[in-house]
Amino acid sequence: MGLQKKIKLAVLASGSGSNLQSIIDQCQQGQLDAEIVLVISNNPAAGALERAKHAGIDAICINHRKFASREEFDQAVVAKLQDVGTELVVLAGFMRLISAIFLQAFPQRIINIHPALLPAFPGLHVQLKAIEYGAKFSGCTVHLVDGGVDTGPIIAQAVVPIFAEDSESTLAARILEQEHKIYPQVIQWFAEERVIIDGRKVQIHGHKAIDSVLINPPIAEI
Numbered sequence: 001m002g003l004q005k006k007i008k009l010a011v012l013a014s015g016s017g018s019n020l021q022s023i024i025d026q027c028q029q030g031q032l033d034a035e036i037v038l039v040i041s042n043n044p045a046a047g048a049l050e051r052a053k054h055a056g057i058d059a060i061c062i063n064h065r066k067f068a069s070r071e072e073f074d075q076a077v078v079a080k081l082q083d084v085g086t087e088l089v090v091l092a093g094f095m096r097l098i099s100a101i102f103l104q105a106f107p108q109r110i111i112n113i114h115p116a117l118l119p120a121f122p123g124l125h126v127q128l129k130a131i132e133y134g135a136k137f138s139g140c141t142v143h144l145v146d147g148g149v150d151t152g153p154i155i156a157q158a159v160v161p162i163f164a165e166d167s168e169s170t171l172a173a174r175i176l177e178q179e180h181k182i183y184p185q186v187i188q189w190f191a192e193e194r195v196i197i198d199g200r201k202v203q204i205h206g207h208k209a210i211d212s213v214l215i216n217p218p219i220a221e222i
């Protein structure tokens with residue numbers, strides 16, 4: 001870190017922006033070779049806009065309701081992203097589907113974070129869905145964005161246990177803690193040009209997968 005040219009990030013967020021905040025914090029602490037050049041929200045009331053302004057980052061609202069179609073909205077977003085020289089588009093709780101226009105403007109350079117272990121539980125309200133399903137683990141996934149809903153190639157995942165007494169909010173908080181760790185790390189890997197994409201398989205140059213197993217409930221060693 002530090003010797004690298006800074007990768008230019010644009011962060012798109014619709015909500016509170018805690019993932020945006022974790023990226024801002026790590027940039028400010030010099031832990032990321034990245035600079036957030038723009039924050040865009042489709043929601044005028046998004047906390048993410050306030051967080052960006054507080055950190056002195058350019059932040060704009062492009063309200064999707066003011067556009068006749070998804071494509072026109074995406075065209076407006078893409079134009080802004082290109083204006084500021086965006087190199088990596090970071091979706092952080094951005095509650096809009098991405099059209100082909102957007103995907104073609106930033107091929108393999110749009111990433112998303114999802115609060116479940118994909119491909120299990122794509123879509124919305126996934127913490128509650130994992131609890132109601134009776135899953136023993138959940139977690140979060142950083143993936144490349146493609147034309148589907150949470151279907152793009154997986155870059156990194158973190159696993160958390162689900163406890164019998166969990167509510168949607170306790171599980172969401174446990175997962176968010178890990179989101180705030182893995183999303184900045186993935187951005188740093190992009191900054192270091194270590195993300196190798198081969199179809200659906202993504203490797204991080206110089207990294208091996210972990211070699212350990214989690215079992216829940218735990219079992220005695222035999």
Ligand code: GRF
Nearest residue numbers: 015016017018019093113115
């Ligand atoms: C996170 O749970 C993220 O995984 C999902 O939307 C939520 C955004 O939270 N895509 P925040 O706005 O970053 O706090």
